[in-house]
Amino acid sequence: MSPVTFSSPAPADADRYQRRADSCDVMLLLEGTFPYVSGGVSSWVNQIIRGFPHLRFGLCFIGSRRQDYGAPKYALPDNVVHLETHYIHENLSATQVVRSRGDAQAFAMMDQLHGMLRAYDRSDSTSHSALAAQLAELIPMMADGGKLDQDAFLFSKQSWDYLTAQYRTFCTDPSFVDYFWTVRIMHQPVWTLARVARQLIPARCYHTVSTGYAGFLGSLMKMQTGRPLILSEHGIYTKERKIDLFQSEWIRDNRNVFEKDASQIPYFREMWIRFFEALGRMCYQASNQIVALYETNRLRQVIDGAPPERTRNIPNGIDLPRLSALRAQRSEKIPPVLCLLGRVVPIKDVKTFIRAMRTVVNQYPEAEAWIAGPEDEDPSYAAECHAIAEGLGLLDKVKFLGYQKIDELMPKIGLVVLSSISEALPLVLLEGFAAGVPGVATDVGSCRQLIYGLSEEDQALGAAGDVVGIAEPQALAQAALKLLTDPQRWYAAQAAGIARVERYYTQEMMFGAYRELYDNALAEQGAAATGAAATALRCPVQH
DSSP: OOOOOOOOOOGGGHHHHOOOOSOEEEEEEEESOTTTSOSHHHHHHHHHHHHOTTSOEEEEEEESOGGGOOSOSSOOOTTEEEEEEEETTSSOSOSSOOOBOOOHHHHHHHHHHHHHHHTOOTTOHHHHHHHHHHHHHHGGGGSTTSTTOHHHHHHBHHHHHHHHHHHHHHOOSSOHHHHHHHHHHHHHHHHHHHHHHHHSOOEEEEEESOSHHHHHHHHHHHHHHOOOEEEEOSSOHHHHHHHHHHHOSSSOOOOOTTTOOTTSOOHHHHHHHHHHHHHHHHHHHHOSEEEESSHHHHHHHHHTTOOGGGEEEOOOOBOHHHHHGGGGGOOSSOOOEEEEESOOSGGGTHHHHHHHHHHHHHHOTTOEEEEESOOSSSHHHHHHHHHHHHHTTOTTTEEEOOSOOHHHHGGGOSEEEEOOSOOSSOHHHHHHHHTTOOEEEESOTTHHHHHHOSSHHHHTTOOSEEEEOTTOHHHHHHHHHHHHTOHHHHHHHHHHHHHHHHHHOBHHHHHHHHHHHHHHHHHOOOOSOOGGGOOSOOOOSOO
16 A cells, blocks of 8 residues: 655755654644645634644645645744645555455445435434444544455455446446546545544644545544544635536536436536535534634534534634734825735636726726736636736736735735635735725625624624625726725725724634633543554544
């Protein structure tokens, strides 16, 4: 079997990023985020670690493939004592085929698990218990040499028989070859994560910032150690994966024109969605505390299987003293600059922002668009954005700046623009408000709450900008123009944003809520086992 892979920082950075410890207080489980990917979630992770300097943090980074990530984007805080990285889509090609018959009873148990997942009832607590208990029985078998180890999954006769039977029973796509490889690629990370769980250093509690693969690892750690698991979701992972999957072109649909039903999701797309939904349910059930950024997302978590009594809202908070100091650097004239701060990826819908700029520039020739964010996550999409800017004759008006320090940008811009098709509670809007910059955002996540206010008292503070529909470049352009060309309106929005962030979204409020979570988790004396020495798994569901 392929060994778990650990990354090696570039030699010049080796001292800065080489952290190894025997144990830690809080092990953060991070999928595709800090410290290797910049963005709102990564900034939040960095903020949380630095906000609790007395705690010793470990970082377990889970990525797709090593080549998908460059050097770390953040300096590691001093209280990060341990960092390890794992890539779940590496080593997919077999170097040595290990033939075996496989264990019939073990595969029968795996079949029962899949049956439970298909029949899962979100409202039935016995479904949770049965599913978790079955998983707890199966996980030990996945260890190297076990009845369901990776070799048994990849090469055994039992595995082949099981897979072909599943195909005949359930698959509505005619291609067995695509079915075969989809099942392999989808499930092989489960064995990688089970191996990671067995080797991870002991921690007093675990904190995952998503469901998905990181959340599944958190479920395994909860089973293995009995130590508390905290889940903080910024967006809803399964919802964002669905958006990605519906936009993905690599998922094939091999049905011919007579077999296709427009109302039916292609089988492999649906299969991926069900997989991520299952991972999400396992994480929700294993978590002691489940945090959402705002009420709509908390209710979505409950619908998706989170026990209501373990859920709560903790909004993001920003470093008010640091950002409010930037207001003094602003000139009296409103800068004619609309700035999108974020990764150049489809979910940010950068193309709509660029298209809106054609209208903005037509009516306000001084205006410029700054796009401040990395382009390396989806180079083809970034190239398309550049091409649209060129095609619209905006090469001198739309500037791609790459990653920029927010403290240097904020005094120079007139509007924060957020054109995303999905967000949670975007830090960048709050940071803009604190720095004295109103915003125009799409009606996603909690953007309406941030711009217009939530409670009556909050709404009385006024509008800190404007909200428009998704993928509506004309509406986005007109909303931006109304603010930029009307100083009275702009200054009123600035005042509302400052008042709102100072009253409801400070870092101190957020740290106070997380201090309570960490204190409770660290005070819990989880029954028994420690890290890799653990042998018996526990059902993560609280019976």
